[in-house]
Amino acid sequence: GERLKAQRGLELRAKSWRTEGLLRMLENVLEVGEKPEELVVYAALGKAARDWDSYFKIRRALTGMDTDSTLMIQSGKPIGVFPTHSGAPRVLIANSNLVGRWATTEHFYELYDKNKIAWGGLTAGCWQYIGFQGVLQGTFETFAAASKVHFDQDDLKGRFVFTAGLGGMGSAQPLAIWMLGGVALVPEVNGERALERQAHGLVQHVTHDLDEAIALCTDARAKGEARSVTWVGNAVEALETLLERGIIPDIVTDMTSAHDALHGYQPLGLTTAQAAQMRSDDPDKLIGLARETMVRHVKALLNMEDAGAVAFDYGNNLRSQARDHGFPGGFRLKVFTEAYLRPLFSRGIGPFRWVALSGDSADIAYLDALTQELFPDDAPVQRWVRAARLHVPEQGLPARTAWLGHTQRTRMALAANAAVARGDIGPIAFTRDHLDAGSMAHPNIMTENLKDGTDAVSDWPLLNALLNTASGADLVAIHSGGGGYAGYMTSAGVTCIADGSEETAGRLERVMNADTGWGVLRYADAGYGEAEETKKREGLGLGF
Amino acid sequence: GERLKAQRGLELRAKSWRTEGLLRMLENVLEVGEKPEELVVYAALGKAARDWDSYFKIRRALTGMDTDSTLMIQSGKPIGVFPTHSGAPRVLIANSNLVGRWATTEHFYELYDKNKIAWGGLTAGCWQYIGFQGVLQGTFETFAAASKVHFDQDDLKGRFVFTAGLGGMGSAQPLAIWMLGGVALVPEVNGERALERQAHGLVQHVTHDLDEAIALCTDARAKGEARSVTWVGNAVEALETLLERGIIPDIVTDMTSAHDALHGYQPLGLTTAQAAQMRSDDPDKLIGLARETMVRHVKALLNMEDAGAVAFDYGNNLRSQARDHGFPGGFRLKVFTEAYLRPLFSRGIGPFRWVALSGDSADIAYLDALTQELFPDDAPVQRWVRAARLHVPEQGLPARTAWLGHTQRTRMALAANAAVARGDIGPIAFTRDHLDAGSMAHPNIMTENLKDGTDAVSDWPLLNALLNTASGADLVAIHSGGGGYAGYMTSAGVTCIADGSEETAGRLERVMNADTGWGVLRYADAGYGEAEETKKREGLGLGF
Numbered sequence A, B: 001g002e003r004l005k006a007q008r009g010l011e012l013r014a015k016s017w018r019t020e021g022l023l024r025m026l027e028n029v030l031e032v033g034e035k036p037e038e039l040v041v042y043a044a045l046g047k048a049a050r051d052w053d054s055y056f057k058i059r060r061a062l063t064g065m066d067t068d069s070t071l072m073i074q075s076g077k078p079i080g081v082f083p084t085h086s087g088a089p090r091v092l093i094a095n096s097n098l099v100g101r102w103a104t105t106e107h108f109y110e111l112y113d114k115n116k117i118a119w120g121g122l123t124a125g126c127w128q129y130i131g132f133q134g135v136l137q138g139t140f141e142t143f144a145a146a147s148k149v150h151f152d153q154d155d156l157k158g159r160f161v162f163t164a165g166l167g168g169m170g171s172a173q174p175l176a177i178w179m180l181g182g183v184a185l186v187p188e189v190n191g192e193r194a195l196e197r198q199a200h201g202l203v204q205h206v207t208h209d210l211d212e213a214i215a216l217c218t219d220a221r222a223k224g225e226a227r228s229v230t231w232v233g234n235a236v237e238a239l240e241t242l243l244e245r246g247i248i249p250d251i252v253t254d255m256t257s258a259h260d261a262l263h264g265y266q267p268l269g270l271t272t273a274q275a276a277q278m279r280s281d282d283p284d285k286l287i288g289l290a291r292e293t294m295v296r297h298v299k300a301l302l303n304m305e306d307a308g309a310v311a312f313d314y315g316n317n318l319r320s321q322a323r324d325h326g327f328p329g330g331f332r333l334k335v336f337t338e339a340y341l342r343p344l345f346s347r348g349i350g351p352f353r354w355v356a357l358s359g360d361s362a363d364i365a366y367l368d369a370l371t372q373e374l375f376p377d378d379a380p381v382q383r384w385v386r387a388a389r390l391h392v393p394e395q396g397l398p399a400r401t402a403w404l405g406h407t408q409r410t411r412m413a414l415a416a417n418a419a420v421a422r423g424d425i426g427p428i429a430f431t432r433d434h435l436d437a438g439s440m441a442h443p444n445i446m447t448e449n450l451k452d453g454t455d456a457v458s459d460w461p462l463l464n465a466l467l468n469t470a471s472g473a474d475l476v477a478i479h480s481g482g483g484g485y486a487g488y489m490t491s492a493g494v495t496c497i498a499d500g501s502e503e504t505a506g507r508l509e510r511v512m513n514a515d516t517g518w519g520v521l522r523y524a525d526a527g528y529g530e531a532e533e534t535k536k537r538e539g540l541g542l543g544f
């Protein structure tokens, strides 16, 4: 069949842009998604709706709904439309939430097999996914923050970054580092995958020759040129070689699939074919070998740190796997959230994004220019938007991610809404990833090791959802982990449609301020000084 | 110090009745609570606020807030006041919610010891508890439903009910059965407790003589008189004696603390003093003895059923304990939720209640009369209100519980709001227990063994909270279990203040319809035919 595409143009099928816009966002996650024919947006299981019957009913409800009613969706299935009021959300969603002791992979699949539950990923089940750009900017901002913190530098010019893995997340690394003007060496054991990434413009050079790879990097570093290189081989072999030769990158980290010692991480001394064989013949042996390599991997990262490199953990569980194999020393490495993202979250800065609902790329160009007008002195924002205009290919409805903070998102959304009102651009959807300051409890990545130990307290994302609902967002969602993630996280999503109306301006102002303000208060309550300062400066909190 | 009391009268301390009313509800849970000096409302741990600092800040926020802003409370601690709008809630609360794998008793106490979390019970942390009346009506409606189902009778006249245990929940039984015109035999091993319950008017006769107890009951049954009797002794001994003598009650159940074989349930053959001794000397032995007695207990209930009695499980874990001791046969007994409450929930009928915020008992009398006017043909409601007027002592702010269903709650709230507008009564708070159709996932009691197996899916209470927020309730709360209940339940609470305004009328209509309508849809989705009928009849769902 033909590929599902989101509606373009300015004609409405629904009764208002608020519902039409949400419908297009739903269509869009399937347009940019992995397996639209199975309603799968990403991660094999992250779905836009429970099943096709649910999908068509959601469409029909969104199309027929009045502007003062609310559609309720439970794990991807539409349950009812209730009369509410025009200042209330049009869609409320809860996906894959289970009572604590039952929040297990087994119980999730038990319900899944009966078609009684669906996992929404983070942004799949609430129609907020916009494709690769989100991951790309997340990676870009993480490396930019690292450079700022350690080198007081706004980019990576003249800096050499070593990391590994060209997977779904990892393949954003060479492009992000290159966009920041740096040099990236990113080993990947899977040669085919490396070539595929190269074909998509994510990495410049792919070679089987480690000497060549290293030379390409040291050469570019010396010249201060941007360059990205993948050596087809094992990360640990590359790291140990660099150490032997005394070539110390400025930054070292890792994005191999270390969370999975059986299906993910490639041990040293085996070809991928041999590993595949052992996976079915003797899985325990393969796990043992993978963990053995991971211990060496962690030790190499620590040695790099000792030799003067900045080293951090990128949330792939490498440290824990090594610990489980008898080497706990890796926990000396800081995790990226703690090291780089929390200072941003403390100011409400996080993965904000907008989508041109009419499908017109000119709207995104207009809004890119608007960010320059509104935030001329914000170097990180300017840097990203400039780079993104040049290097981020369009995917689905035209969209832009931008890590904006408290008050910035509000100003951006209001200015855009005014532009919609003037007819300068078509309607715009504002949304964000769930991995934002006040909207996620995920003790293994996002909220790991918080200062006050409240990593697992999910009151915060739940209150974020309630507050955004009270503030009048158009869509609010509460998601918990499904499949292998069951029991590991709870998060909240939010979407607002800027249709240019006065009433919408009021709602946008309230929602944007509330959403980022809540994030600031979450980090202030956890004891982060920068959040406490932001709170005071912006008059957030109880007001006495 | 002096006992904390809720403010009475019509003078406002806050800027509106919506905030003043919530403040009085907060004061009231402490007025009727267990240990107000520790902010504990009930169950040793169920608190109204995190600590005294939080309590005073909540008071100050509620007093100073404008009517278009919203106070956010995280596990009993006020975090911020956000500008929202007048159709939004004034207070949003999340208490004791933890990400699934961390939702354990140990982790709860770890956070509790650092004062980073608080458990809200069901109605403690969101200021909805009104004292004993709630439990009393819950028990009353359960026995009334049993009588209706099995005897097609609106009361228990001429019926003999055997149950046991005069604990916090259990002590409502003799009074409820007596209010229904029935005969109650309720053994309780703890003689002191029995006398205390008698002194509070909960049970009429307390005797150490089993023959006397039985005679009192068979005599009253023969005469069709209401009577409540406690024999000080073990439930199992009483049951076995009745069986030997061929005296078969109409209904048999149990409310001893069977969930706890060590501290709760009293085994046969030991005095309470001997049991206390064994508890410290040889706890495993005591547990074994308790479970051995529980097996006999379950067998006696089954024998009663075989002999023609109606037998049901009252949610105290007796069947599981017996199963764990090698006797699984108890699961033949139906659990009360499945047998009696689900048909009510399927029509949106559940533990609704209202509170006279001015403290004037005449308001409750007025509203009692109003229920007669509005629901003259609803025998269960009439029966309860009449009985409650006679036999329920006032506790804290005057209040009435009433198990009303879909559309009934709406009519009641709107009529009351009109009466407030006319000045016939003072402002009224409408609220309910969390144990309502669409607002609780609690796989061991409330949602045990649902037809479609979705016992643990907490999407439902979360969406209930989001919908009530969108509809404009004054207070919405999401609670999960804390302490020993950590990981076992998630529920949602809602409160609306009827201040007599037009705007409030709109909000009341939306919230009441949404709250009960959601409950109906939850049971319809789970496959309950009566809910499907209600859904159709009331036009709930997607509308196509």
Ligand SMILES: NC(=O)c1ccc[n+]([C@@H]2O[C@H](COP(=O)([O-])OP(=O)(O)OC[C@H]3O[C@@H](n4cnc5c(N)ncnc54)[C@H](O)[C@@H]3O)[C@@H](O)[C@H]2O)c1
Pocket (backbone or CB within 6 Å): A164, A165, A166, A167, A168, A169, A170, A171, A187, A188, A189, A190, A193, A233, A234, A235, A236, A255, A256, A257, A258, A259, A260, A264, A265, A266, A267, A314, A315, A316, A317, A445
């Ligand atoms: N930082 C974050 O925010 C974040 C978010 C989600 C997931 N993660 C974690 O990041 C990791 C990577 O995610 P992904 O989606 O890219 O995974 P992926 O499975 O799609 O890709 C991993 C890649 O690493 C390669 N690889 C495995 N072992 C290797 C080795 N020893 N040397 C070189 N290459 C090797 C694999 O061939 C594969 O291409 C995962 O562990 C994931 O759980 C991080």
Ligand SMILES: NC(=O)c1ccc[n+]([C@@H]2O[C@H](COP(=O)([O-])OP(=O)(O)OC[C@H]3O[C@@H](n4cnc5c(N)ncnc54)[C@H](O)[C@@H]3O)[C@@H](O)[C@H]2O)c1
Pocket (backbone or CB within 6 Å): B164, B165, B166, B167, B168, B169, B170, B171, B187, B188, B189, B190, B193, B233, B234, B235, B236, B255, B256, B257, B258, B259, B260, B264, B265, B266, B267, B314, B315, B316, B317, B445
């Ligand atoms: N039905 C519901 O909705 C519901 C709700 C909450 C709790 N429960 C369960 O109901 C049970 C009772 O709750 P509670 O709050 O009244 O408990 P409680 O601990 O306050 O009281 C239990 C009483 O039973 C007495 N007892 C113990 N063993 C006995 C025996 N063998 N014979 C006679 N008396 C005995 C004890 O002395 C005590 O007075 C608990 O198991 C509780 O978990 C049910």
